[in-house]
Amino acid sequence: MRCDYACGTADHGIARRQFLGGLAAGSAAGIVGGLGALAQPAAAKELATSQKRVLLFFMSGGLSQLESWDPKPKTDTGGPFRAIPTSVPGTHISELLPLTAQQMHHLTIVRSVNTKENDHGKGRFMMECGRRQMAGAKYPHIGAVAAKALAPADATLPGHIHITPGGSGGRSDNAAYLGPKYASIILGNGKPPQNSARAAELTVDADSRRNAFRRQLNNRFTARRKTAETDVYTYNYEQAQQLMRQGEVFDVSKEPAADHERYGKHPFGKHCLLARRLLENGLTFVQVSHSNYDTHNENFNFHLEQVGEFDRSFSAIVSDLAVRGMLESTLIVVMSEFGRTPRINSRYGRDHWGTAWSVVLGGGRIHRGAVYGATNKNGTAVSDKEVDHGRLFHTYLQAVGLDSSQSFHVGGRELPMADPSTTAIDELLV
Amino acid sequence: MAADPKQTHVATQWKHDSRFICCRFDPQGRYVFAGAEDYAIHRFEVDTGTKVTLPEHDCWVRAFAFTPDGETMISGGSDGQLVWWPVADAQPKPQRMVAAHDGWIRALAVSPDGKILASGGNDNRLKLWNIADGTLIHESPPHDSNVYSTFFHPGSEFVLSGTLLGTVKQWDVATGKLVREFDAKTLHTYNGGQAVDYGGIRSMALSHDGQYFACGGLHKASNPLGAVNEPLVELFDWESQKKKVSHISDGKKGIIWRVVYHPDAYLIGGCGGSGGGLLFFWKPDQDKPFHTVKLPDTVRDMDLHPDGLRIATAHYDHHIRISSMTAKA
Numbered sequence: 001m002r003c004d005y006a007c008g009t010a011d012h013g014i015a016r017r018q019f020l021g022g023l024a025a026g027s028a029a030g031i032v033g034g035l036g037a038l039a040q041p042a043a044a045k046e047l048a049t050s051q052k053r054v055l056l057f058f059m060s061g062g063l064s065q066l067e068s069w070d071p072k073p074k075t076d077t078g079g080p081f082r083a084i085p086t087s088v089p090g091t092h093i094s095e096l097l098p099l100t101a102q103q104m105h106h107l108t109i110v111r112s113v114n115t116k117e118n119d120h121g122k123g124r125f126m127m128e129c130g131r132r133q134m135a136g137a138k139y140p141h142i143g144a145v146a147a148k149a150l151a152p153a154d155a156t157l158p159g160h161i162h163i164t165p166g167g168s169g170g171r172s173d174n175a176a177y178l179g180p181k182y183a184s185i186i187l188g189n190g191k192p193p194q195n196s197a198r199a200a201e202l203t204v205d206a207d208s209r210r211n212a213f214r215r216q217l218n219n220r221f222t223a224r225r226k227t228a229e230t231d232v233y234t235y236n237y238e239q240a241q242q243l244m245r246q247g248e249v250f251d252v253s254k255e256p257a258a259d260h261e262r263y264g265k266h267p268f269g270k271h272c273l274l275a276r277r278l279l280e281n282g283l284t285f286v287q288v289s290h291s292n293y294d295t296h297n298e299n300f301n302f303h304l305e306q307v308g309e310f311d312r313s314f315s316a317i318v319s320d321l322a323v324r325g326m327l328e329s330t331l332i333v334v335m336s337e338f339g340r341t342p343r344i345n346s347r348y349g350r351d352h353w354g355t356a357w358s359v360v361l362g363g364g365r366i367h368r369g370a371v372y373g374a375t376n377k378n379g380t381a382v383s384d385k386e387v388d389h390g391r392l393f394h395t396y397l398q399a400v401g402l403d404s405s406q407s408f409h410v411g412g413r414e415l416p417m418a419d420p421s422t423t424a425i426d427e428l429l430v
Numbered sequence: 431m432a433a434d435p436k437q438t439h440v441a442t443q444w445k446h447d448s449r450f451i452c453c454r455f456d457p458q459g460r461y462v463f464a465g466a467e468d469y470a471i472h473r474f475e476v477d478t479g480t481k482v483t484l485p486e487h488d489c490w491v492r493a494f495a496f497t498p499d500g501e502t503m504i505s506g507g508s509d510g511q512l513v514w515w516p517v518a519d520a521q522p523k524p525q526r527m528v529a530a531h532d533g534w535i536r537a538l539a540v541s542p543d544g545k546i547l548a549s550g551g552n553d554n555r556l557k558l559w560n561i562a563d564g565t566l567i568h569e570s571p572p573h574d575s576n577v578y579s580t581f582f583h584p585g586s587e588f589v590l591s592g593t594l595l596g597t598v599k600q601w602d603v604a605t606g607k608l609v610r611e612f613d614a615k616t617l618h619t620y621n622g623g624q625a626v627d628y629g630g631i632r633s634m635a636l637s638h639d640g641q642y643f644a645c646g647g648l649h650k651a652s653n654p655l656g657a658v659n660e661p662l663v664e665l666f667d668w669e670s671q672k673k674k675v676s677h678i679s680d681g682k683k684g685i686i687w688r689v690v691y692h693p694d695a696y697l698i699g700g701c702g703g704s705g706g707g708l709l710f711f712w713k714p715d716q717d718k719p720f721h722t723v724k725l726p727d728t729v730r731d732m733d734l735h736p737d738g739l740r741i742a743t744a745h746y747d748h749h750i751r752i753s754s755m756t757a758k759a
Binding site for chain 2: 079294302
């Protein structure tokens with residue numbers, strides 16, 4: 001297959017001009033993405049100083065909205081936890097989030113999410129990819145879209161990182177038509193990317209000579225037979241070299257001991273601190289997963305455990321991003337695949353519930369300290385401003401300055417960045 | 431009349447408009463007090479089923495304890511408050527309210543001499559209170575996790591606390607010092623895949639002869655979030671602390687919410703969960719129950735009437751049920 005995207009034109013990465021919307025308004029075409037260099041050095045310079053980032057928290061299993069962002073105390077569905085006031089007058093959240101409550105002026109709660117989906121896999125796909133899963137159709141993860149559209153083309157580190165509670169690492173297959181360059185690199189349990197350290201028996205000199213030889217062969221080959229696949233191979237080798245040179249970026253132990261204490265010494269605390277480190281080092285998209293909220297049994301005990309852990313680390317990173325002036329350029333999203341049933345089952349559990357639940361946003365162009373939408377008195381239905389995964393996906397992109405109505409141009413096809421049948425939630429954006 | 435576990439049957443049931451959480455007979459056996467998901471306590475008269483609601487707690491109530499004379503009931507709520515109530519007033523009103531714990535109160539016990547109340551909760555503390563005036567006597571150092579259960583030794587000299595992580599601590603009541611620990615870690619599971627701690631010491635009991643100490647909960651928790659686990663009671667020799675036997679359920683699913691020794695020396699376990707509502711009856715030298723009773727709905731708590739003939743159970747299906755261990759009339 002011939003490579004038709006590294007053609008040197010300004011259009012190779014994206015179908016239409018002004019793709020970057022608000023981010024690059026007035027700064028030429030603002031084209032990013034693809035394997036080539038930025039079309040104009042001026043745009044690259046601007047991006048270096050105003051690069052947008054995304055920090056996504058995925059609450060695996062389905063966080064209960066009633067034990068977090070939309071408590072309904074003293075109702076038949078409310079459960080034993082109380083609601084507490086926050087730093088936003090009039091806004092209350094669960095008592096399980098006392099530290100986050102003090103950061104709510106940086107955040108906005110969307111309490112009116114209805115995805116009509118109660119299946120883990122399908123719900124997750126919808127929330128992460130912004131569309132309903134369909135046979136034969138693949139859509140890229142929000143992280144792949146962000147990496148493609150936001151990461152500087154000369155970025156020396158991967159643009160799409162997932163920090164997971166366990167696992168060994170590797171690379172996911174979640175970039176769809178954007179190509180493997182934008183697929184997530186998994187940092188299993190916060191460990192550095194796999195094989196990113198030079199083998200002990202290999203000297204620096206030997207490694208350098210080996211790579212020089214590889215480049216020589218590669219250049220001779222690509223001069224005549226350049227393809228998309230060979231470009232990806234080349235990119236992966238070069239990225240691996242960069243990773244090896246910049247391995248300290250992934251070493252959370254370099255962060256101050258006081259910050260480790262503040263974030264919590266449990267794995268999630270470490271992962272959040274690592275996320276801060278990665279964002280500060282210019283990585284575009286970082287997803288941190290927290291497990292596990294699929295509480296069909298003892299929902300209250302398990303949310304007490306899990307949300308308490310989340311509260312400490314999450315509030316710390318929100319505060320830090322605000323103090324360090326990064327919130328303007330960093331979108332924060334807290335999502336799950338769905339919420340949990342208002343009905344409490346016989347085992348003190350709550351079950352899957354995509355009908356009326358909550359997502360939290362902050363940073364970027366998102367309004368601060370707002371509550372958008374509402375559920376009814378006992379949380380069984382959305383009562384105001386219903387939204388779904390598609391509208392949220394558009395909103396994430398708009399919040400980091402992208403025009404989500406635009407398309408990627410891949411292999412001669414125009415592929416919409418987000419579901420073209422819907423739009424962003426404009427009221428959430430400043 | 432002698433109790434016969436094999437005759438156990440539901441003799442009476444009282445329906446409410448909310449799901450029940452916990453239940454206890456008062457020491458004189460006149461009432462069943464029950465906490466419900468409607469943020470209130472409900473008192474049922476045993477003979478008539480007449481219900482009186484005590485709404486003042488205004489939170490989920492998970493724990494009750496009574497003074498031995500049966501005159502005073504103390505409740506512990508998910509708001510961390512202790513409330514003193516007159517048991518038999520026509521419409522009981524709070525006599526005293528004490529902000530006791532940061533977070534839920536999960537367990538209460540009154541010393542057999544009626545002087546001291548023990549409370550345990552989500553702040554990982556065991557606290558001892560003067561029942562006469564509500565003042566704090568001792569506060570334990572933090573436990574390793576939430577305190578799920580408390581229990582007074584019959585001599586009132588010792589109080590015990592059991593935690594989520596399966597730790598059982600024996601404390602000297604007079605000094606507040608730790609005396610010793612029992613190892614009941616088999617009642618705790620950490621599931622790495624789900625990243626959750628699960629199980630814990632849900633209930634404790636001592637046999638009437640003082641020989642056996644029982645800790646109830648669950649094991650075989652292959653899927654904590656999905657309620658895939660089996661009930662378990664670990665039985666220890668009180669003096670030597672050696673494990674005597676593990677009471678199991680013969681494959682049934684659920685959690686032991688409460689264990690109570692019958693005066694006839696067998697242990698009764700109230701069990702609820704994915705296996706429905708069950709009552710188990712174990713002899714101290716046997717691992718499997720010598721009798722099991724299936725109840726109409728899952729059980730969330732259980733208590734034995736002072737007459738030794740009746741068992742109260744709190745159910746998810748809005749019922750308090752009174753089972754009789756005598757032949758059907």
